Amino acid sequence: MGIVREPIIVRPHDSLLHTIKIMTMEYVPKLIVGDENGNPLGVVTQKDVLKFISKMGSRELDSVYVSEVMRKDIVTVTSDIEPLEAAQILIEKKQPMLIVTSDSGRILGMIIKSDLSQYYGSLIRGIQKISEYMSKNPIIINENSSMHEALNLILSNDISRLIVVSDGKIVGTITTTDLLYLAPVLKMKEVNVKVKEVMTPTIVIVDEYEDLNYAARLMANRKVKGLPVVGVSGELKGILTTTDIVRALTDEKIRKYLLELKLYTTTF
Structure with missing residues (x-):
C-alpha cells in the first residue's frame, strides 16, 4: 500500500x-x-x-x-x-x-x-506482541465526569484519548475527535456535559499477548487510532495507539524482516 x-x-x-x-x-x-x-x-x-x-x-x-x-x-x-x-x-x-x-x-x-x-x-506479522509496545498505566476517566475534565486530562497529558470506565469496567473511549464535535460549547465552563454522553462506546479491545499485526489490522478496519489492552482476566493493562505501532516500525527487527521478505519474494 x-x-x-x-x-x-x-x-x-x-x-x-x-x-x-x-x-x-x-x-x-x-x-x-x-x-x-x-x-x-x-x-x-x-x-x-x-x-x-x-x-x-x-x-x-x-x-x-x-x-x-x-x-x-x-x-x-x-x-x-x-x-x-x-x-x-x-x-x-x-x-x-x-x-x-x-x-x-x-x-x-x-x-x-x-x-x-x-x-x-x-x-508484518509474527514479529512483535502488543505488550511490547502498548503504553502502560493508561489514563482513565469515569463516565460521569464532565467533558471539561476530559479535555483538561487530554491537554495536560498531551494525549489524544482517554479510556472511560464505570464500576471498574471499560465502557468506552473519549478522543479529541469526540470533543471537537462539541467545539462551540467547550469554552462555556457552565455547560455540564458528561463524558458518557459524548464518548465512543468501546466494543473492541485487544489482549496484551496478541500479535501487533492483529491490532494494526483491527485499527485499520474499524478506523480507530487507539485500542484498550486487557490481560487474561479482562483487567485493563494499557492502551495501544497508532503512535505505538509507528514506534514498532523503527525496530531493527522489522528492517531485517522486510529485507528477508523482499529477498524471498523476488527469488520466486
Whole structure:
C-alpha cells in the first residue's frame, strides 16, 4: 500500500470554525496549512484546536484565524521516502505528520501515523506482541465526569484519548475527535456535559499477548487510532495507539524482516 495520501489544505486566513468543520466532516485529525501557491506554512491538529479553544475566552470560532492556531515546526519529505524512514522521522522529531513536497517545494501529499500503522498491518506479522509496545498505566476517566475534565486530562497529558470506565469496567473511549464535535460549547465552563454522553462506546479491545499485526489490522478496519489492552482476566493493562505501532516500525527487527521478505519474494 502507498503511505502518501492526498493532502487536505487550509489557508492561514481561514477561520477556526471552517477548520473544525473540515476536520469533523472529513474525519481527519490533521490538516496542512498552505499558501496560495501551494507551499507549506504549517500544520494544525485537533489537539492544537482544543488547546486554543480552552484558552480563547469570549472570542467566537469564526473570528480566529488558522495562523493563530497552527504549528510551524513542520518536516517536509519527498514522495520516494521509504515507510521505515518516515516512521523514524515521525518518532524522532515528534511530528504529527510529514508533508510530502515536490522538488520546487509545493505540497504533494501527507503521511500520517494511521497510514504507517496500516502499512504495518498489511506486511508484518509474527514479529512483535502488543505488550511490547502498548503504553502502560493508561489514563482513565469515569463516565460521569464532565467533558471539561476530559479535555483538561487530554491537554495536560498531551494525549489524544482517554479510556472511560464505570464500576471498574471499560465502557468506552473519549478522543479529541469526540470533543471537537462539541467545539462551540467547550469554552462555556457552565455547560455540564458528561463524558458518557459524548464518548465512543468501546466494543473492541485487544489482549496484551496478541500479535501487533492483529491490532494494526483491527485499527485499520474499524478506523480507530487507539485500542484498550486487557490481560487474561479482562483487567485493563494499557492502551495501544497508532503512535505505538509507528514506534514498532523503527525496530531493527522489522528492517531485517522486510529485507528477508523482499529477498524471498523476488527469488520466486
